[in-house]
Amino acid sequence: MNLAVNFRLIFHMCGWVALFLAGAMLVPVVPALVLEDGTWPAFAKSAGVVAALAALGLAQGFSQSRHAEMRSRDGLALVG
Helix, strand or coil: CCCCCCHHHHHHHHHHHHHHHHHHHCCCHHHHHHHCCCCHHHHHHHHHHHHHHHHHHHHHCHHHHCCCCCCHHHHHHHHC
8 A cells, every 4th residue: 555645746736726826817917017007027927936836846747647646645735
């Protein structure tokens, strides 16, 4: 019985979540540009940092993610 957590798979899945969040962080850029309030660089930089971290997470588990099966222990670690 293997009780180990598959960290590569968890990093890969967290990368997908972070990539979605980076895309959501780009949504306020459009109104900030339209209103010309000068806050768009903060949103763009934050989304860029999150996207870079997401890329690291996706790259960490890319080779293993297609063949790995997520178990309940991995899902609990992902949600935690």
